[in-house]
Amino acid sequence: MNRKKFFRTATPYFFILPWVIGFLVFTIGPLIFSLIMSFFDWPLTADPKFIGLGNYIEMFTEDDQFRKSLVISLKYAAIFVPLNMIIALFLAMLITQPVRGVKVYRTIFYIPAVISGVAVSIIWGWILNSDYGILNYLLSLLGIEGPRWLVDPAWALMAVILASAFGVGTMMLIFYTDIKNISIDIYEAASLDGASVSKQFFSITLPMITPTILFNLITSIISSFQQVTLVMLLTGGGPLNSTYFYGLYTYNNAFKHHKMGYASANAWVMFIIILLLTALVFRSSSAWVFYETEAKNSGAKKKRKGGKEA
């Protein structure tokens, strides 16, 4: 009897056991390990040595590159995140339009998101080359002399942002499915009331998809801080360290300079920054994110209340 009861309650846990094991071994394990190592000086080829908060102190007081890389990553996130979301939303709106061959466009917009980051970096390296790149060639047709994208430190960050925006497809798809989910009745009612197309977008579409916007905002903030592949392969952090992102800085400390403990500390600082930013976004979300279910429930409550009073 007891055993039967045990199995009944335990069965669901058995189903999720593979995931739990994976999570413990490959996520929580390394996470805790890296937290511990962040208090050590660990040159990889020799044994770790405990140095307390030494790594953190060095980072904030002695290492100029730490601050510089952090600023570069913040700058990147500040430009990339909104830009990426606007482009994704715009494309999503385009592919929800009832035009012929929309499936073709949908595929075209999404394909870049399927290509591996390495290939994207190499392709953009060619596109952006100042001597034989196609981008500057196209600009020259318009009579514009294109900047030396990957050579001029003033333009390199823009070049990286441009190349990252190439992978906008996934976010577009998430917006797309959510927009498709909005009941057509609402739009019909609105157009009967004489609402213009732009009015419909700002008063119906946008509020209805705010939960998705929240999701995309958070995931893209996180991924923009972790951008490594692109800068490693496209610019190598250059020119003149203008694209030496925080992720690359951490990676180099770990695997180029073999300062595993220091890099762990770098990663934890990044973790805390991301955590704070995410918490901030969540805090603000109650002010601008609109959940349909919540609205219905609160509406229902009001009605009941009203009914009692009457």
Add this chain to the structure above:
Amino acid sequence: MKRNVALGCVLVLTTAAVAGCGGGESASTSGGKTKIRFASWDVAEDVDRQQAIVDRFNETHEDIEVTLEAYGSDFDTKISAGMGSGDTPDVMYMWNYPSYYGGLEPLDSYIEQEGADYKENFYDTLWNYNAMDGQIYGIPVGFTTHTLFYNKDIFAEAGLEEPTDDWTWEDLKEAAKVISEKTNAKGFAFSMKPDPYDFEMYLWSNGAAYCDGEGNMAGSINSDAAKEVFQMFQDMEKEGCAVATEKSGTDEFRAQTVAMYIYGSWSINSLNEDGLNYGVTKIPSFGGQPSVSILSSSGVAMSKDSKNKEAAWEFIKFWTSEECNKERIGLELPVLNSVVESEGIMDQPEYAPFYEMLEQSDGYTPASFIIENWSEVSEDLSLAFEQAFNPSTLMDVNEVLEGCVQ
């Protein structure tokens, strides 16, 4: 709930940047055979060729079984992660001895057992690059020096004599000027962000270096001779007879937009495939002494944690033998005197200059072997050099080099 999911996302994604540790012990003997793990950094067809050689070793050795692990571009990451977790392959390709020698087995005693002839058959210059603090940690497998590549068609178009191995930088500059004026191509190309490891050869050629024997950079990298070198490159760029390239310059050379550049033997295969009409000769000198080239050398090394050192050495000996040197021609420049002689490599005009540069580059130790935290110093130097050569800055050479020693 939603909040928890999102926090979970943060956790998972952040860990991706942190992960990279772990590992475990694997059985090193089974079925009476000693197992040896061998790590290579090569990719694609090169790995197939290496696998074929490994297979032959396994066929002829009943008691040893070698498995080839091709790490490709992840080589450094995996070797360092392996050393961190005590899970290093028994035998591995190696070039960056200053970073890894702590995890490697000194090989001097093994070499001694093979007798004096064994060691002498290797080009002498190579040992210096496979050693650290006077101890040998790797057996040379391949190398490249740097040489001057030139495009014969462009030289003909400009009506110029082709470069010879007694050229000085003055000669190169004169020719580059003529080419830049008379043809659509630029005369000379060099990287605007040169790897400091490679660039030191120009300083050596002019009697300078990055640092003294103790690793002090002050007085060396900011010496007049060093400044002269940087000034010359910057002047060529300013005067428009040279172009500073984003990468090594190979792309530009293949596209025939530059007539000359200095590089290792890596590009020979692709230049041949292109059918480019090119020549190779020694690096120009600064006039006084013969020019010196940096060596990019590869060796095979043994992990100090290996449990089967005898078997590992057996395999290393096989991998560095005459037979294997011959087999890898086209993949790597052979490092044994006897092989270079028997295969007539000195008669091949596109390969001979690499050996001539090798012979006249003996006795120099790169700063990476002397300066303790080279990988970080190298990063600072790289930034400094770029400040001098990036066309959007072209900072004053004096200022740049004085900045390096502060």
